[in-house]
Amino acid sequence: MKGAAVVAAAGGLVATLTTPASAETMSDTSAAAPIAAPKVAGPKAAAAVGPTAAVAPAVAQSPALSSIGYATPKTSAKAKAIVIKDVVVEKQREAAAEKAAEKAAEARREAAERASREASRSSLTTSTYTAKTTVNGTSGQKSAYNWGSAGQCTWGALNKWYQSEGYYPGGWTGNAMTWGYGAANAGYTVSGTPRTRSIVVLQPGVHGSSSVGHVAWVTAVNGNEITMIEMNALAGPYNYNTRTVTHLQGMQYIYAP
Template identity: 80%
Template sequence: MKTDNRPGRHRAPGGYSPLVELKSIARESAQPAMKGAAVVAAAGGIVATLSTPASAESLSDTSAVAAVAAPKVAAPRAAAVVGPASAIAAPAVADSHALRSIGYATAPEKAATAKPIVIKDVVVEKKRQEAARKAREAAEARREAAQRASRDATRSTLTSSTYTSKSTVNGSSGRKSAYNWGTAGQCTWGALNKWYQSEGYYPGGWTGNAMTWGYGAANAGYTVTSTPRTRSIVVLQPGVHGSSSVGHVAWVIGVNGNEITMVEMNALAGPYNYNTRTVTHVGGMQYIYAP
């Protein structure tokens, strides 16, 4: 009798069915996961056993086994990724114009809107600061020079006549006072102060409201007329050029025909403040001449 020494698994005589053996293996496996692995392994082994090189029929059988066995295998819960990460295709990024509508901007767009870095030149900046400082100092010097010129012009006006010299005016001299006896901040105090700045002393010998000064000064020895003249105190009766009910007095600094320029306190600028005004000589105006 001839002995069969073929390698591999020995089976009982008769027809062999791969499907029958797969079912048998599935039944004998206790756990579902074990069952799936066993079926896959058995199918691979059966396919390897049945496969023959360059055999179209073997390939056909293998395809049939795989097509039948595949539905029996449970799909894994998580698929493992095999191979380098670079081989996995990345999801396509949406167009930047579409993302821009929801507030997203790609890196190139951010770079395009970045603010440029400005580097200051220390030397140039220092020169600019120095030039600005010199300009401020020059402006301050011009302002102070203008103020000095204004003060000098005022002092010159107060100490000299723009109409006639002191040597040709009425030479009468009246009484003097050692202090400014006018009411502080009012027109009387302001007129006496301007007289003192021009003549170096205060006139005296009378008191009272501004409208009575013409009469009082004449009784104190001073010349009082209705002819305008510089270096004099003008007396305005109530209502004349806006005078109050008690009259108004001021110091005359200029005469041009019937136009009188005077410096007055407590008029347009209020108490304690001087202002300069030019008015027309009219009735109700008298002038107390300084000697």
């Protein structure tokens, strides 16, 4: 090695003395391993002190922002409006609706009753039927109910009158044989000439009438032949039957106006 002194010593030992490192280059510096510089810890970032930064306000949607790729935050859905009902108004509306429904139902009932009367009138008469527009006699008193004896000929005759005319005649009472006199005093026309839409009064014994007489509703007249519907005759109490008889003396007719 350059610059080294080799000294022979007893025992064959050889010692090598080197010169200071500054005196010579020991080897090619390109072959030496690089020495990493020690890591020095830099100053730590200061911790944030005080209130946090305020959140940026929402930016309104803008076509200009959208064109450059900026997406604005979506707004939350609007809350549904709460409807507060007025209890008083609701009750008033319900009452008005109920009243209107009742009125409509009453109108339907009246229409049905009129239709029923017209149907009954048609079924109780034939081609000899006298139209309602033709006045058979003067108007008499009226009753709010059927005042005849239930199941008897008097009740049956009044019921047929009501089905045809829409009301009950009134102003008299008594056995069947007295009805002609009572009806005349109540304002009705009573005649010995047969006519449809009338109550025929049969005196006792006429066409099988009992000792108190008999009444029926006349539906057809053909000369001296009359067709009548009667209760408590051939079919018994509460039941109607129809028969055609000849007009005889002792038969009167109470005309429906």
